[in-house]
Amino acid sequence: MLGNGAVLVSFALPSNPFVAFRGSIPAGMVAEGDAYGVAEFTSRLLLGGTRRLSAAKLADRLEGIGATLEFHNGEELLSFHGRCTRETTRETIRILVDCLSTPAFPLREIDRVRGELWNDFRIEADDTQLRAMRELGRLVFPKDHPYGRDPKGGEEGIRRIRRRDIVAFHEAHVGPEGLILAATGDLDRELVETSIAEPLSRLDTSEDGIPAILPPPPHRPRRVTIPMPHKTQADIAIGAPTVPRRHEDYYALNLANLLFGRIGLYGRLGRNLRDEQGLAYYAFTSLEARTAGGMWSLQAGVNPANLGRAVQSIRAELDRLQSEPFHSDEVGDGKENQVGSLIVSLERNAEVAAELHHMEYYGLGMGFLERYADIVHELREDRIREVAMKYFTASGSSMVVAGPVGRMRLSL
Amino acid sequence: MPTHVETLENGLKVVLRPIPDTKALSTWVVYRIGSRNEVPGMTGSTHWVEHMLFKGGGKLGKGDIDKIISRLGGKMNAFTDTDYTMYFETIPATAMDTALMIESERMRNAAFDPKEVEAERTVVISEREGAENQPEFAVEEELWGLAFHVHPYHWTPIGYKQDLAALDRDSLYRHYLRYYAPNNASLILVGGFDPAVAMQRIREAFAPLRPESPPDPMRLTEPEQHGERRSDLVRPGPADLLEMGWHIPAAGHEDMPALILLSTILGGWRGLVPFASGDWRPRSNRLYRALVDTKLATDVGVRPEMKIDPGLLIVNVTLAKGVSHQRVEAVLDREIAKLASTVPAKAEIDRARRQFHSWARYERDGVTFQGMSLSVGEGLASWDFGDRLRAKVVKVRPERVREVAKSYLIRDRRSVVRFHAQEATT
Numbered sequence: 001m002l003g004n005g006a007v008l009v010s011f012a013l014p015s016n017p018f019v020a021f022r023g024s025i026p027a028g029m030v031a032e033g034d035a036y037g038v039a040e041f042t043s044r045l046l047l048g049g050t051r052r053l054s055a056a057k058l059a060d061r062l063e064g065i066g067a068t069l070e071f072h073n074g075e076e077l078l079s080f081h082g083r084c085t086r087e088t089t090r091e092t093i094r095i096l097v098d099c100l101s102t103p104a105f106p107l108r109e110i111d112r113v114r115g116e117l118w119n120d121f122r123i124e125a126d127d128t129q130l131r132a133m134r135e136l137g138r139l140v141f142p143k144d145h146p147y148g149r150d151p152k153g154g155e156e157g158i159r160r161i162r163r164r165d166i167v168a169f170h171e172a173h174v175g176p177e178g179l180i181l182a183a184t185g186d187l188d189r190e191l192v193e194t195s196i197a198e199p200l201s202r203l204d205t206s207e208d209g210i211p212a213i214l215p216p217p218p219h220r221p222r223r224v225t226i227p228m229p230h231k232t233q234a235d236i237a238i239g240a241p242t243v244p245r246r247h248e249d250y251y252a253l254n255l256a257n258l259l260f261g262r263i264g265l266y267g268r269l270g271r272n273l274r275d276e277q278g279l280a281y282y283a284f285t286s287l288e289a290r291t292a293g294g295m296w297s298l299q300a301g302v303n304p305a306n307l308g309r310a311v312q313s314i315r316a317e318l319d320r321l322q323s324e325p326f327h328s329d330e331v332g333d334g335k336e337n338q339v340g341s342l343i344v345s346l347e348r349n350a351e352v353a354a355e356l357h358h359m360e361y362y363g364l365g366m367g368f369l370e371r372y373a374d375i376v377h378e379l380r381e382d383r384i385r386e387v388a389m390k391y392f393t394a395s396g397s398s399m400v401v402a403g404p405v406g407r408m409r410l411s412l
Numbered sequence: 413m414p415t416h417v418e419t420l421e422n423g424l425k426v427v428l429r430p431i432p433d434t435k436a437l438s439t440w441v442v443y444r445i446g447s448r449n450e451v452p453g454m455t456g457s458t459h460w461v462e463h464m465l466f467k468g469g470g471k472l473g474k475g476d477i478d479k480i481i482s483r484l485g486g487k488m489n490a491f492t493d494t495d496y497t498m499y500f501e502t503i504p505a506t507a508m509d510t511a512l513m514i515e516s517e518r519m520r521n522a523a524f525d526p527k528e529v530e531a532e533r534t535v536v537i538s539e540r541e542g543a544e545n546q547p548e549f550a551v552e553e554e555l556w557g558l559a560f561h562v563h564p565y566h567w568t569p570i571g572y573k574q575d576l577a578a579l580d581r582d583s584l585y586r587h588y589l590r591y592y593a594p595n596n597a598s599l600i601l602v603g604g605f606d607p608a609v610a611m612q613r614i615r616e617a618f619a620p621l622r623p624e625s626p627p628d629p630m631r632l633t634e635p636e637q638h639g640e641r642r643s644d645l646v647r648p649g650p651a652d653l654l655e656m657g658w659h660i661p662a663a664g665h666e667d668m669p670a671l672i673l674l675s676t677i678l679g680g681w682r683g684l685v686p687f688a689s690g691d692w693r694p695r696s697n698r699l700y701r702a703l704v705d706t707k708l709a710t711d712v713g714v715r716p717e718m719k720i721d722p723g724l725l726i727v728n729v730t731l732a733k734g735v736s737h738q739r740v741e742a743v744l745d746r747e748i749a750k751l752a753s754t755v756p757a758k759a760e761i762d763r764a765r766r767q768f769h770s771w772a773r774y775e776r777d778g779v780t781f782q783g784m785s786l787s788v789g790e791g792l793a794s795w796d797f798g799d800r801l802r803a804k805v806v807k808v809r810p811e812r813v814r815e816v817a818k819s820y821l822i823r824d825r826r827s828v829v830r831f832h833a834q835e836a837t838t
Contacts, residue, residue, distance in 0.1 A: 015431050018773040047695070056705070059695035063680065064763045066770025068692045083774050112707055115732055119651055119710040122733070126650035126836065128545055230648035230836045233541040264478030265466070275475070278534035281542055301542045303534075333483050340485020343504045347436040348778035403545075 002201045004176035009356045009366075010183045010192045013349055019089050020349035021196075022357045023181035024077040025100070027173035029146035031211040036144070037153020038169045041113060041161050043073035046080075048109030051102040055109055058095065067092040069099070075146045076213060076291060077361075078174065081353070086186045090195035097199050100174055105166050117158050129301065131226050132237035132402040139224065139398040140239050140295050141216045147293060148216070175206025182356035185349040213292040216241060221395065223410040226402035234304045234403025238314065238412065239297035240396045245289040245362045249387050252379055253296075254287055256388035259326050259334045260317070261285025261298060268320070272313050273300060279310050291362075296391055304404045311399075315412055318394045325385035334384075339373045413776075415786075415795065416607045422623045423595025426614055427786055427795045429602045431779065437603035438502040438783035439511035441519070442790045445591035446495040447569040448630065448720065454587070456571015457579055459492040460536050461588050465499065466490070467528045470521025474528065477514055484510065487780070492569045495720045496791030502780045505604035512617040515599065519592055520621050529581040537577070540570050547649040551728070551829050558641045558827040559657050559724055563634040593624035598790040603779040630721060634659070641827040649833035651710070652731040654740055658826045660725045663718035663792045669804035670812040671716050671820065675725060676764035677756055677813065678747070679714025683771040684798050685785050696763065698751075699727065702743050708735050720792060725820065737830045751817040755810045765805060772802050 001007050032039040047069070049055040062069055069082035069092065080100075084092035124130045134150060141148025152158065183196055219241045243249045261269040266284040273283040283300035302310040326334075346352050346369075359368045394412045401410060416428040447458055468474045481488045486503035499518065501511050543549040553568050560566040599618065601610055637659060661667055675681070680694020693711075694700065703709035711730040717723040729740055775785050775798075789797030 015433050016777055018770070018777070020777070055695070056701065059700075060763065063694055063696035063767055064759075066766040068774075070691060072691075083770075085770060085773060088770075112705070115707050116710050119730065119732065122650040123730075124650075126547075126648070228836065232544040233538070264475070264482045271475075274535055276531070278531040279538070281535055281539040301538065303538060303541060306534075333479065336483045337485045340483070340504055341487075342485065343435045344484075344486050344502050347434065347438075347502065347780060350777060 002176070002197060004201055004203055004205065006176040006179040006181065006200055006203060007360060008181050008183070008192070008197055008200065009360050010187060010196070011352055011356060012187055013184050013352060014186055016185045016349045018083055018085050018349065019183060019185040019187050020081070020083050020353045021181060021183040022079070022081040022350070022353040023179065024079040024357065024361065025174055026076065026178040026210045027078040028074045028076045029149070029151055030076050030213050031173045032169060035165060035169065036149065037157045038161055038165050039078065040073040040151045040153065041117070041158070042166050042169050042174070043071045043078050044113045044116065045105055045109055045166060046071045046099045046103055048113070049104045049106050050098040051104055052098060055106070058099070062092070062095055065091055069096060071099070073151050081350070086191065089187070089191060090199065093196050093199045097203055101203050103170060105163055105170070107163060110163055110166070114158060117152050118155065120152060121155055128228055128231050128233065128235040128402040129299065131228070132235040132400045133297070133299065135224055135226060135400045135402070136237040136239045136297060136398060137295070139222050139400070140219050140241055141293070142219065143217045145216045147290065147295070171206065172208040173206055173211070176203040177206060178210045179203070180357055180360045182353045182360065184352040184356065216293045219398070221398045223398070223412065224400045225405055225408055225410060226400065227406055228402055229404050231403045233301050234307055234401055234405050236300045236302065236307070236310060236314070237297060237400045238397050239295055240391060240393070240398065242287065242294040242296045242391050243289060244291055244293055250289055251375055252383045252387045253391060255331070255334050255338065255376070255379060256326070256384050256392070257285055257287040257296060258337065259330050260321070260388060260392060263334060263337055269298065269314070269317050272317055273310060277309070277313065279306050279313065307401065307405060311410070311412060315394050318392055321388045321392055326388065328381060331381045331384055335376050335379070338376045342369065342372060417795070418611065420594065420615065420619055422619060422621055424618050424621070425598040425790070426611070427598060427600045427790065428607045428610055429782060429786065430605055430607050431603055434604045434779060435505055436502055436779050437505040437508055437511065437601065437605060438500060438779035439515060440498055440500040440600040440783040440787040441515045441597055442496050442498045442600070442787040443592060443597045444627070444791065445497055445596065446493045447567060447571070448494045448564050449591065449627065450564055453575060454579065454583060455567045455575045456536065456569070457584055457587050458497060459569050459571060460532065460576070460579065461584055462490045462492045462497050463532050463536060464524055464529060464584065464588070465518050465522050467523060467525070469523030470517040471513065472517050474525070480510060480514065493791065494565055494569055498784070498787045498791065500780065500783055500787070508605055508610065509613055512613055516617040516621065519594065519597065519618070522588060524581060524585045524588065526581045529584060533576065537573060540573055540576065543570060547647065547653060547831055547833070550645055550647065551653050551655045551831050554643050554645060554829045555655050555657050555726070555827055558643050558829065559637070559659065560634050563632050563721060565634070565719070565721070565723070590624065591627060594618060594621045595623035596627055598787070598795070600783050600786045600790065600795065602783045602786065634722065637825045640823050643829045644832060645829065646832045647834060648836035649831060651733070652737060652833050653831035654729040654731060654737055655726060655829045656744065656826055657724035657726045658821050659722055660716060660820050661722050662720060663723070663797070667816050667819070668716070668718065669801060670808045670816040671725060672768065672801070672805055673761065673764050673808050674751065674813050674817055675714050675716045676767055677760055678751070679712060679727065681764065681767040681771055683775050684801070685775050685781065685788055687784070688775050688777065688781055694767070698747050699744070702747050703729060703740065707732055708740055708743060718792065748817065748821045752814060752821060755814045758810065761810045761813065768805055769802065772798065
């Protein structure tokens with residue numbers, strides 16, 4: 001931990017000939033209170049110029065050394081990641097620190113970002129998959145909880161956001177408190193100390209502390225259709241709340257999710273919808289687990305003529321979890337997959353940096369990767385079956401269909 | 413990086429890149445077959461064949477590939493391009509024999525069970541329909557169709573829906589048998605292995621496979637374009653789009669290094685290989701400054717489509733609301749004219765070169781991306797295609813950038829697609 005509270009984690013991977021980093025500050029949507037959209041607006045402006053450099057000069061400086069740097073707003077965090085060479089690490093981190101500590105928020109850039117956000121609204125409104133998933137998030141995490149609402153806020157809200165709102169948000173939340181930076185690749189102790197820790201320690205404290213994350217309100221399952229008659233394909237999104245990352249059910253649930261909708265070409269779900277019936281090119285599930293809650297979701301893209309059959313088949317697979325729970329061979333395959341995937345999933349700098357960041361953010365401890373195989377092996381089969389039955393249910397899930405479907409009544 | 417290259421007697425080219433301190437292994441097989449080798453009425457057949465090669469045959473039953481790779485915690489996929497098709501699996505290095513077994517079975521013994529072929533028809537159609545939901549796909553398909561009248565680059569690898577509805581099992585199987593042979597493929601291994609041991613295992617797995625007679629050389633050449641071609645798409649969509657494509661020479665042509673610098677100056681650089689760049693959006697380039705900074709557009713991209721045969725240099729723009737296509741086209745014309753008339757400043761050339769070279773490192777991030785880079789190189793020319801290109805980019809004189817702009821970015825040889833977004837009815 002640096003003197004200003006920022007935490008730096010690093011891991012050398014000398015065979016990858018560059019440095020990758022991933023970091024975060026607790027300045028995501030959770031921190032914006034009811035000023036919806038201000039966190040997203042701020043994140044998009046951090047490359048919009050600093051007190052030292054205009055947006056154009058900043059881009060010239062960054063790309064002139066061949067580095068990349070991106071900022072993204074999320075539910076809990078303002079995250080950033082980038083790539084640079086060993087020789088350009090110091091300059092890249094200095095630029096990162098400048099962007100975080102002295103953004104200029106020029107009016108010209110604010111106008112540009114406002115236009116970009118409006119355009120994104122239009123683009124997302126025309127995308128069946130995005131609309132279905134956005135609506136599902138809203139249903140699963142109701143009452144404008146940060147886990148469920150659109151990070152961009154609303155179109156009207158974006159119109160109202162002023163420079164002073166962005167400056168206030170930045171001053172209150174963007175600083176070294178809660179900052180985590182994970183770096184991997186072609187680095188050693190000296191490089192970390194002189195080129196990363198030293199510039200990072202110059203970050204000044206922000207005004208407010210780390211925002212509390214309230215648990216999501218209760219979910220009441222609903223069915224929604226979003227007619228988009230001009231589209232060719234319909235997207236189905238089904239989901240329900242699950243557990244936070246540190247919850248005792250998490251690892252069993254993660255394995256159950258793998259078996260139901262991920263392993264191989266999408267687990268049980270993909271085998272049925274894609275492999276056996278040829279109904280969908282994609283049909284898979286996801287599990288997101290955050291600090292105060294989580295969501296399990298299922299996505300499938302189908303021809304509207306096959307919509308009824310696809311929904312029935314999904315229902316049948318959900319019911320099968322109760323009538324024909326995962327058998328021992330399935331669980332064994334899943335465990336082998338999770339243990340083996342550790343080697344494969346950490347072959348890239350960017351993936352290692354992301355995992356290091358994840359471990360630090362959720363307090364899993366730096367020995368987590370060594371313990372992971374034991375955690376998986378120790379999972380009891382009946383526990384995996386139990387969590388699947390508990391969390392992956394038709395009655396407990398919301399469903400959204402977006403596409404050329406009309407305002408039909410849906411049942412799952 | 414140390415790379416061992418050897419060709420087996422049956423014509424299979426083997427490229428080995430050992431990385432001693434890694435525990436993962438990425439195995440790639442690239443076949444010199446893509447939509448470029450298709451004929452009208454059979455478009456999309458190469459991509460459909462790719463799907464069928466996950467369904468077993470020989471020593472592998474249906475679902476076995478999935479099961480085996482999943483148990484290893486591995487990742488796998490395949491990609492069909494216009495010029496080549498690639499398959500890969502990244503697994504723990506200790507399981508090298510498994511990857512070699514899968515790929516040798518896939519090369520000659522795929523089953524093509526008629527029932528499975530039929531089940532996959534709707535899957536590939538679904539893949540196409542998912543793409544059709546995106547206006548960008550319609551624009552891209554229209555641009556290639558407009559720019560190429562004779563050459564099979566006229567269609568995209570996914571193929572036309574009517575062909576996907578009509579293709580039969582035997583045609584697909586013939587396509588497979590004709591092109592999936594050791595003498596039309598390269599095997600690439602990157603990761604933690606001993607090259608001598610790997611070579612021995614490769615011989616055991618692949619040497620028994622019989623070669624086919626070499627594929628016929630491409631006979632179709634796109635005639636020179638005389639006069640600009642335009643197309644207007646009027647469809648529901650979220651934003652107006654503009655895409656322009658200029659004919660450029662083949663990937664191996666001596667002008668390609670200068671065209672890469674030109675492309676970087678115009679629109680930035682995101683690497684030779686797709687996927688490595690993620691969401692990264694370069695801003696230090698002329699078109700971002702001229703179109704996005706000025707709020708005429710919300711996004712702009714430039715990419716040289718490097719292909720075995722002459723391809724396209726493509727500019728795509730997402731227009732800001734209320735901005736006309738004419739206005740954006742005028743800005744593009746002005747920027748292109750500037751490039752064709754004035755030699756770029758040294759600082760701008762240096763910045764473009766540095767971006768290109770940094771990306772060369774970023775594309776070596778792990779065994780999978782390295783395998784992909786070497787495979788794309790093999791698909792286009794040779795595994796070291798990227799390294800050779802990089803060596804040439806260093807030597808490009810600034811004057812050459814102006815010269816290639818003048819030679820290739822010509823109005824009479826460009827195709828333009830304008831997407832006019834209509835309000836969707838609900």
